[in-house]
Amino acid sequence: MISLGNFFYRYFYIKFNKRLFSNIKSKKKILVEFFEYPPSIVAFSIFANFLSNFLKAEIQLYIPVSINFKIFFKILINKFFFLSNLKIYNSFGAHNLIIPIFIKNEEADNIYNDIKKKILKKEDILKIKIKNIPIGDLIYDEYLRRYNFPTIDIDNKLFFIYLKKTIRLYLFWYKKIDNNVEALIISHSVYHLGLPARIAIYKNIKVYNIGMNYIYSLNKKKQLRLSGFQDYKKIYKKIKKKFNINIINFSKKEIITKFEGKTDITQIEATSQVNTFKKVHSNNHLIKNDNKNIVVAAHCFSDAVHAYGKNIFLDFYEWIKFLGEFSLKSKEKYNWLIKIHPAHYERNYKIWKKILYKYPSFVLLPKNCTHHEILKLSPEVVLTVYGSVGYEYPFFKIPVINACKYGPHIAFDFNYNPQNKRDYLNLLENLHKLKEKSNFEKNIQDASKFYFLRFLTNYEFMNNLNSLIKKLKDKYGTDYIYYSYIKKFNEKDYNKKIGYFEKFVKSGKFRIYADNTNKKLSKPILFY
Secondary structure, three states: OOOHHHHHHHHHHHHHHHHHOOOOOOOOEEEEEOOOOHHHHHHHHHHHHHHHHHHOOEEEEEOOOOOOHHHHHHHHHHHHOOOOHHHHHHHOOOEEEEOOOOOOOHHHHHHHHHHHHHOOOHHHHHHOEEOOEEOHHHHHHHHHHHHOOOOOOOOOHHHHHHHHHHHHHHHHHHHHOOOOEEEEEEOOOOOHHHHHHHHHHHOOOEEEEEEOOEEEEEOOOOOOOOOOHHHHHHHHHHHHOOOOOOHHHHHHHHHHHHHOOOOOHHHHHOOOOOOOOOOOOOOOOOOOOOOEEEEEEEOOOOOOOOOOOOEOOOOHHHHHHHHHHHHHHOOOOEEEEEEEOHHHHHHHHHHHHHHHHHOOOEEEOOOOOOHHHHHHOOOOEEEOOOOOHHHHHHHHOOOEEOOEOOOOOOOOOOOEOOOOHHHHHHHHHOHHHHHHHOOHHHHHHHHHHHHHHHHOOEOOOOOOHHHHHHHHHHHHOOOHHHHHHHHHOOHHHHHHHHHHHHHHHHHOOOEEEEEOOOOOOOEEEEEO
């Protein structure tokens, strides 16, 4: 039910869009994902209309995934309710909603039979290509997410039923994304949501992954939004020349805000982020021996395992199983402290109960156990695949080992970044040497550089965006962004943005890095 306030926010935003934007009719198309998150809708409206005018192309809407009766009913409501999300999209020129259907034909059956023959083990799923387009990661992650499985069992008939449907969905999008499509605007590059984008990339069609505080242009080398971290050292050198501030100190201040239990930029931007540095006492008395402690910062088993690309292990479950087997064989006895992300605790608890039974050295920390309590246990090391502990724990002089080949921390040396299982095992067997080998002063500096590039240089579509998003989360609700955008709209600033976008699109670069160190309009300082 829409509240009275939201009713007016939507009503005036629709009227505003109709005044600001003009519809272009053309054979050329820009496909915009029908994503129902108001901050993203505002960003989509601005960028889609820039592209429409720049490419002289018509804007069309699409739903990336197959729909069920519940979604179909929701679409009907959207179609007839005059303040629905669909009507908001229509107000900025996005029409002709494309709803995918499964293509059931001989070609689909032949592709399925060919792929099925090649899947002898679950590693083979990641190798899946259809018409020379790699989509194995999307298939793998969507399956885990859809059924909330920790890993894939290829002896389960359900997987192959799902695979057949995925192939039929793929063929719909392969046919729909034709020579008339000039560009796609998407919300996510993972799961089935990323299928149209992946196809477009390999057909040399521009794909823009847009949010309220970022703009990425995906390509064959960087097919995922969370890509390109290996370039961070080069990017840092270029950005450092353009700033009149001490970047390391600027970042440290923001990170320390997080350690104090306050809200930092990562919690503001991500709806699922919880600050586990808050000083909440969980009465943690689980550790009753003198063994040294290892912290395992566990991930949600079904949460976009390959969001950063390939990892050392096939999925998070295989990673945990590897650690469990090591714990059984290790001559050195450790307490393996398992910290499940509180946002995913209940979703993963049943799976962890079975794992704990098999590996007695594993100790599940309480849901509300904080990092400050963990730090009192003086862990020898923290293990993660690509979690935020990577840049957090170096500040407390504790080594971190990642298990991700292309993860966010790969460019710097503030973590250990093994590239295969053999190197990973070698680090586990020599945990006692890691602290003495670590240069924590340098690690803190490098972690601060990373934090700056990753979180403090995002391109923002609106002034003071983070304070606004905090209001949306804490008080007003997400529809308030429509009112705020209209209220703050400035034609001069809007035209500047259009100029930035044009330069970015022409550059062919991957991401816009922006100067957000003052209260002024987010200004691009680098395309890379």
